[in-house]
Amino acid sequence: MAKQINIFVDNRAGRIQKIAESMSLANINIRALAIQDRGEFGLVKLIVNKPDKAVLALQEKGFACGIKDVLAVVMEDKPGGLYQLLKTFPEEGVNILDAYGFAAETIKGSVFFIEVKDPAQMTAFLQGKGYKVLTDQEIYEL
Amino acid sequence: MIYNEKFECMSLEELKNVQSERLKKTVSYVYQYCPFYQKKFASHGISPKDIKTIDDIVKLPFTVKDDLRDNYPFGVLSMPLAQIAEIHVSSGTTGNPTVVGYSKEDIELWSEVMARAFCCAGGLPGDMVQVAYGYGLFTGGLGAHYGALKAGMTVIPCSSGQTKRQLKIMQDFKPRILACTPSYSLFMADEAKEIGMDCKKSSWEIGVFGAEPWSDSMRKEIESIWNLSATDIYGLSEIIGPGVAQECTHKDGLHLFSDVFYPEVINPKTGKEAKEGETGMLVLTHLTKTGMPLLRYQTRDIIKITHEKCRCGRTSPRISKILGRTDDMIIVRGINVFPSQIEEVLLRIEGTEPHYQLVVERPHGGLDELEVQVELKESFFSDEVKQLQHLSDKIRDEIESVLGIGVKVRLVEPKTIARSEGKAKRVIDKRNI
DSSP: OEEEEEEEEESOTTHHHHHHHHHHHTTOOEEEEEEEEOSSEEEEEEEESOHHHHHHHHHHTTOEEEEEEEEEEEEOSSTTHHHHHHHHHHHHTOOOSEEEEEEETTTTEEEEEEEOSOHHHHHHHHHHTTOEEOOHHHHHTO | OOTTHHHHSOOHHHHHHHHHHHHHHHHHHHHHHOHHHHHHHHHTTOOGGGOOSGGGGGGSOOBOHHHHHHTTTTTTOSSOGGGEEEEEEEOOSSSSOEEEEEEHHHHHHHHHHHHHHHHHTTOOTTOEEEEOSOOSSSHHHHHHHHHHHHTTOEEEOOOSOOHHHHHHHHHHHOOSEEEEOHHHHHHHHHHHHHTTOOGGGOSOOEEEEESSOOOHHHHHHHHHHHTSEEEEEEEETTTTEEEEEEEOTTOSSEEEOTTTEEEEEEOTTTOOBOOTTOOEEEEEEESSOOSSOOSSEEEEEEEOEEOSOOTTSOOSOEEOSOOEESSOOEEETTEEEOHHHHHHHHHHSTTEEEEEEEEEEOOTTSOOEEEEEEEEOTTOOOSOHHHHHHHHHHHHHHHHHHHSSOOEEEEEOTTOSOEETTEEOOEEEOSOO
16 A cells, blocks of 8 residues: 655745755655645645655654555546546545545556545455556555 | 822822721731631731731732632632622633622722723713723723713723724714723724724724733824823722723823722842832732732732822822733733643643744734644644644634633644743734833
């Protein structure tokens, strides 16, 4: 299962730079980044190659952060790809908490990161529908 | 006009005799009726016999806010609860609020000193007073109300808020006196401008402003906007509420009604008397109260005092505006706020460290705003922004229910609140006062 790091940040100049700096110093590669903004504060969400090490590095800098399992679903990089995937969610009665994605050259497709309440259940469901759900190792090797 | 010339202009010698007689009476009274003071006297090895003149007051032990908290709610009363006519409540430092019980005579005393205050500010019997202090457990509204009635004035009990209605009442009824917090008068000015009202043409000629700290520059601003004479009033609920001291039209210090509230100024560190003109903590003793008389009550307000006779003819000592506090209490929109109250709430809520900071601001022409910044625990992890929002809302709700005023809560990253020598500075007061 893919590991996502959620980091609490104040809405102040230079905070994301600070995160990037601590990842750089710890020699960690950021594969994806998303921001959930709530005005005065927000969550920065990272997919990195060494999540445990990244969390330690961030905590050392004083960030409040944690690791969360998310779905990394591979889908076709063509019009309607996302729609086809998302259509299946209501069938299972699953609500998406947050999501973001990117196109990956190496797999000739897109990876869509999805936060849901029960990622394990959703993984099994999507695999049943023929989708590929990446393991954390596979994401780092993209 | 001087409301009670006999007492307000009494020669200092006569005043001292009055104070001595009243002190002796009060000390015997609390010794007889108040178990709290019986114990206090016993532990200090003092009895009413030791008090012969007002100068003997220094032999009496101090009373502090924690005494009121420790004896919550009614342990400091000097009469049976059934004889208490009215109860008011203000913030305590932690946990329990401060409760004050007034006898019927105390309400009469309150009316008297507030009548003196309105007249001291330039008011006259027959004037109309718009009371825009809050009515309720807060002493501002009812104190002003009683005083205006006593002085033979017409009261409009507006309470605070509903600003457009306040302005309409002012335009239609033409009250001469406005009683509210100074910042509310500026807030009303902004509303007035919005509806195209010419503030300079207001009917108010006198403002009796208090319940929060304000500066001379704010006075000038209020006076020029509303075209009125802005005077300062001082009080605290433990003593009576508003009506402890009031500026006269010369605005050269606040006349403290010392025939009923005896002032001392002490060095807060040593407890010894400060010299004339030196700053120190104001300590007040009730000379005539019967419901809950307090002896040598430490107000924690830092002031200067002068005993020189004023040009207005009053002989009562005059105190300066509040120059500071001996604790970290702040006053926001007339409400006392202690950082310890916030700390208590945060300790009850999981997910937060008791690292916090209070930021008070006074937006131009607006009411004071209190922001509580709370550090998230480093180990704190939330799956969702929603949960962080929930946490922030929960903190806000709990603080608001403790303080009784609206606050803004802002979650901040761990270790972002500045620590000085390992201890955080709890209050940042950005108000220009």
